[in-house]
């Protein structure tokens with residue numbers, strides 16, 4: 206347990222379960238106050254919040270559909286009332302379908318773009334202005350490596366997230382003079398014991414990972430902690446992959 | 456992380472010195488190697504003053520035999536090497552068409568062959584120990600190019616490609632190989648460059664979203680992260696630490 210985030214409020218979106226939950230717990234372990242966002246997973250959010258409380262950290266849960274700017278603005282107000290100003294936002298919430306583009310109905314792709322791309326825009330539009338006032342802040346977004354490499358079965362979410370990467374770079378340029386760091390973390394496949402693929406398929410996928418295993422949520426938390434800390438204050442506009450070596454770009 | 460041993464090249468001054476100080480502050484015993492013995496000894500003294508453990512060794516990265524001797528000396532003292540930071544580097548900024556073959560040779564030898572020499576010598580030790588973290592210092596010029604740094608950027612681009620291939624070959628041995636690409640940093644090298652390029656610092660600062668040069672600490676913190684257990688699933692990657700100057 207460290208104290209690098211003592212007195213800092215960190216918003217993690219989609220933090221009721223899985224990767225978001227692991228990130229929220231790791232930030233709480235560093236002393237952060239956690240604004241725990243969820244959309245549908247109300248019960249799970251409460252369970253996660255209890256776990257965080259047991260670590261001795263302050264936490265509150267906030268519901269929002271991040272595809273709705275109005276929802277995000279309401280959430281912002283509620284967080285500021287309950288927890289004070291937000292130092293860091295981790296855009297973890299995401300939605301993607303795994304299928305060929307030609308199996309989509311017309312406009313069925315809208316929801317993925319609304320969550321993955323517009324969701325990040327909504328959060329930036331709402332949360333970054335108060336960071337500018339504070340002259341500090343960390344705005345971090347998670348994407349998948351498919352956003353950088355393409356993936357025929359993740360064609361829409363990958364496109365939306367490539368847009369996010371570009372948005373994050375422009376945003377970093379816009380708010381650099383207010384000492385706000387904006388960075389993107391790009392993930393390979395993370396195994397959370399629910400992949401629902403056979404052993405043969407698993408072995409085949411792992412072959413594409415030089416470190417010869419899939420990721421786990423714990424592989425991501427160290428990077429998040431680093432990017433939230435002052436150790437990374439000169440790093441902005443960058444995309445960094447955590448992927449066991451699956452792709453090596455740039 | 457306790458009792459780990461790090462071998463750092465060009466650790467006599469600038470970024471390398473700060474990397475040694477930062478790793479030593481994390482309980483890592485550092486082997487401070489450089490061609491300049493006096494500077495290396497000064498880095499060791501600074502580490503010891505701060506309560507850390509360090510040894511100086513002479514190492515000219517451009518010569519494989521010098522690297523082999525330095526590594527042998529380090530291993531006979533400390534038994535092993537867990538972390539290698541390839542930091543030694545040098546550049547002379549000038550238009551490519553004005554540059555001389557002797558300058559190209561020096562630049563390629565220090566920046567690219569130097570890292571090849573240390574990896575060739577130290578990787579077998581890491582493989583034997585089943586553990587290793589290598590951080591190669593490249594440069595943003597190797598990712599996006601930089602006027603006046605044609606051969607240097609070729610060498611640093613080479614470092615990046617070398618890093619990725621080693622990462623692939625070494626993954627089975629649980630050795631992570633990554634690269635940090637610094638943007639312009641406030642170091643003795645940069646001051647040297649400023650002496651024959653008036654106004655370069657001011658011009659760069661204007662172009663950097665954070666409106667300042669890097670301090671060696673900025674780079675050293677990122678090296679510390681990549682050489683830690685927190686980064687075990689990260690390999691073959693390049694991280695720019697540049698205040699937003701280039702975004703790849």
Ligand SMILES: NC(=O)c1ccc[n+]([C@@H]2O[C@H](COP(=O)([O-])OP(=O)(O)OC[C@H]3O[C@@H](n4cnc5c(N)ncnc54)[C@H](OP(=O)(O)O)[C@@H]3O)[C@@H](O)[C@H]2O)c1
Pocket residue numbers: 218219220221222223224225242243244245246247269270271272296297298299300301320347348349350392393394395396
């Ligand atoms: N798992 C992987 O292998 C992998 C690989 C690459 C990238 N990623 C990315 O990493 C992040 C975390 O991964 P994960 O597997 O933990 O994600 P996940 O379970 O698929 O989704 C995270 C959360 O996003 C929230 N969410 C979805 N639509 C939303 C909306 N309209 N408004 C607000 N929240 C919404 C959900 O919250 P509720 O449950 O509360 O509704 C969900 O719990 C995601 O962005 C994912 O795309 C994951």
Ligand SMILES: NC(=O)c1ccc[n+]([C@@H]2O[C@H](COP(=O)([O-])OP(=O)(O)OC[C@H]3O[C@@H](n4cnc5c(N)ncnc54)[C@H](O)[C@@H]3O)[C@@H](O)[C@H]2O)c1
Pocket residue numbers: 464465466467468469470471488489490491494514515516517541542543544545546565592593594595636637638639640641642643644645
């Ligand atoms: N300063 C910058 O703006 C900048 C930007 C991008 C990348 N870099 C890179 O960062 C690294 C460190 O740069 P710095 O600014 O601290 O440089 P520096 O010149 O201040 O320090 C470099 C050190 O390397 C040593 N060295 C030189 N030749 C050597 C050799 N043959 N064998 C062993 N050691 C040798 C020097 O004695 C010196 O101690 C270099 O790889 C450099 O290319 C620096």
